Amino acid sequence: MELRSLFLKANNELEYSGNRIRSRKVTCKKCQKDVSVAKIRKNNFVCPNCGHYFTVRARRRILMLTDKRSFVELNREYESKNILGFPEYDSKLQAAKEKSREFEGVICGEATIGGHRSCIFAMDGNFMMGSMGAVVGEKITSLFEYATEKSLPVVGITVSGGARMQEGMISLMQMSKVSAAVKRHSNKGNLYIALLTNPTTGGVDASFAMLGDITLAEPDARIGFAGPRVIEKTLNRALPKGFQKAESVLECGFLDAIVPRDQQKSYLEKLLRMHNC
Amino acid sequence: MKDYDIVLGARGEDRLTAVDYINGTIKEFTEFHGDRYFGDDGAVIAGIGMLKDMPVTVIGIEKGKNTEDRIAHNFGSAHPEGYRKALRLMKQAEKFHRPVICFVDTAGAFCGVDAEERGQGRAIAENLYEMSDLKTPILSVVIGEGGSGGALALSHSDRIWMLEDAYFSVVSPESCANILWKSTEKADVVADALFLTSEKLYKLGLIDKICKKDDVAGLAEDIYSELKRLCEEDEDTLIDERYQKFRNIGY
Ligand SMILES: [Zn+2]
Numbered sequence: 001m002e003l004r005s006l007f008l009k010a011n012n013e014l015e016y017s018g019n020r021i022r023s024r025k026v027t028c029k030k031c032q033k034d035v036s037v038a039k040i041r042k043n044n045f046v047c048p049n050c051g052h053y054f055t056v057r058a059r060r061r062i063l064m065l066t067d068k069r070s071f072v073e074l075n076r077e078y079e080s081k082n083i084l085g086f087p088e089y090d091s092k093l094q095a096a097k098e099k100s101r102e103f104e105g106v107i108c109g110e111a112t113i114g115g116h117r118s119c120i121f122a123m124d125g126n127f128m129m130g131s132m133g134a135v136v137g138e139k140i141t142s143l144f145e146y147a148t149e150k151s152l153p154v155v156g157i158t159v160s161g162g163a164r165m166q167e168g169m170i171s172l173m174q175m176s177k178v179s180a181a182v183k184r185h186s187n188k189g190n191l192y193i194a195l196l197t198n199p200t201t202g203g204v205d206a207s208f209a210m211l212g213d214i215t216l217a218e219p220d221a222r223i224g225f226a227g228p229r230v231i232e233k234t235l236n237r238a239l240p241k242g243f244q245k246a247e248s249v250l251e252c253g254f255l256d257a258i259v260p261r262d263q264q265k266s267y268l269e270k271l272l273r274m275h276n277c
Numbered sequence: 278m279k280d281y282d283i284v285l286g287a288r289g290e291d292r293l294t295a296v297d298y299i300n301g302t303i304k305e306f307t308e309f310h311g312d313r314y315f316g317d318d319g320a321v322i323a324g325i326g327m328l329k330d331m332p333v334t335v336i337g338i339e340k341g342k343n344t345e346d347r348i349a350h351n352f353g354s355a356h357p358e359g360y361r362k363a364l365r366l367m368k369q370a371e372k373f374h375r376p377v378i379c380f381v382d383t384a385g386a387f388c389g390v391d392a393e394e395r396g397q398g399r400a401i402a403e404n405l406y407e408m409s410d411l412k413t414p415i416l417s418v419v420i421g422e423g424g425s426g427g428a429l430a431l432s433h434s435d436r437i438w439m440l441e442d443a444y445f446s447v448v449s450p451e452s453c454a455n456i457l458w459k460s461t462e463k464a465d466v467v468a469d470a471l472f473l474t475s476e477k478l479y480k481l482g483l484i485d486k487i488c489k490k491d492d493v494a495g496l497a498e499d500i501y502s503e504l505k506r507l508c509e510e511d512e513d514t515l516i517d518e519r520y521q522k523f524r525n526i527g528y
Contacts, residue, residue, distance in 0.1 A: 141524065168472045170483070
């Protein structure tokens with residue numbers, strides 16, 4: 001990929017700037033109203049009409065949660081290879097790079113949040129549905145190791161369909177690799193806050209998304225291990241209302257709190273402050 | 278034999294199951310029940326026993342032998358309480374300095390409403406997390422199906438072995454084909470591409486040993502000598518090596 005393309009905005013309906021969409025409107029999936037892109041962006045990517053949460057790509061997430069110009073990226077250049085020669089994987093990787101304008105599905109680095117020095121990673125749902133392959137696992141593991149070495153907290157924003165099938169067992173075992181790095185980070189008394197966004201499922205749900213000292217979620221985010229269609233098939237009837245939604249996952253006891261988007265930064269600042277970070 | 282045939286064979290109903298391996302390797306196996314939070318999961322059999330002169334903790338995912346038995350074991354698909362029972366007994370093993378043996382044979386963790394509501398993801402995650410620095414040796418043998426996260430949850434081990442005719446995969450070839458090409462017909466092509474056989478996984482360096490099938494006595498000998506070796510390592514070395522083993526996978 002050309003370096004220049006990294007500086008272009010993502011190929012996402014809400015992320016174009018430029019002339020093409022200066023006064024563009026998009027139709028909100030939930031309320032079906034046409035809303036101006038500018039208004040949505042100003043409103044933390046939440047529909048000003050009905051409160052629907054639009055997808056936020058990883059780089060924007062980091063901007064929204066960290067102090068201005070404080071973010072320094074680590075290991076940006078890591079790129080996936082088709083290790084197993086899996087059919088159509090090369091073209092999918094290429095398409096994902098073009099669509100997301102990123103090298104891979106997670107962005108990692110160091111920043112300050114309300115003045116508190118912290119490591120942060122954000123997954124990108126635009127990159128093969130945020131699936132975890134070897135590079136995603138490696139980048140997150142390296143970040144936890146870096147944070148352990150520097151005694152820094154980690155804030156992780158997850159969005160993922162699970163392990164990346166095209167890398168076979170190598171991707172499955174990233175779950176083990178990252179979990180072990182989270183444990184080492186924790187053993188040294190460091191703080192890890194996970195913020196789960198829509199959707200956080202499969203192998204990511206069954207590893208580092210569920211290993212935070214504090215586990216937060218966005219409203220209405222789908223959080224779970226198995227896909228709803230798979231469960232429906234074994235169940236043979238419709239799923240209960242609100243199943244795997246953050247609100248019911250909270251009721252089941254697997255989340256500490258649901259934090260609306262406009263409060264997330266101050267919420268993180270408060271937590272970091274209370275942990276003397 | 279094509280890779281997909283190995284998958285189908287690993288699902289065969291006439292195969293030896295975890296109880297056969299437990300009874301064939303462990304003397305005086307004493308089963309313990311329950312996760313101490315919710316219940317006792319029949320899909321996971323766990324307890325202690327003697328491997329020759331060595332007290333060990335043994336955990337197996339059991340599929341069952343006949344229809345009734347299979348229902349009692351939920352066809353070898355564990356709920357969160359199954360993984361929590363396994364973890365409870367691993368922690369007990371750590372306390373009493375017993376090595377842990379896991380016999381893995383599952384199509385996957387159970388997919389259901391109650392499994393989700395009781396935290397299937399969290400249960401698997403916690404096993405990976407806690408096993409990563411459990412201060413006693415862990416050896417896992419995939420004896421049939423190594424179905425994704427549900428099998429991984431008992432495989433964060435110092436040694437991962439596989440029977441020659443077992444498979445271990447990130448996803449079942451059928452659902453992979455279904456997701457990618459909206460049809461299960463290409464499951465055999467996908468099975469090849471997923472690198473799920475013992476031979477391919479050994480070549481990738483993801484497993485440590487390929488074991489002969491139908492040789493339970495030989496397996497017992499091999500497990501015994503390997504655990505003896507691992508028990509001689511000092512704790513920090515053991516944990517460091519386990520960390521590096523998984524650290525080196527991938528990029
Ligand atoms: Zn709306």
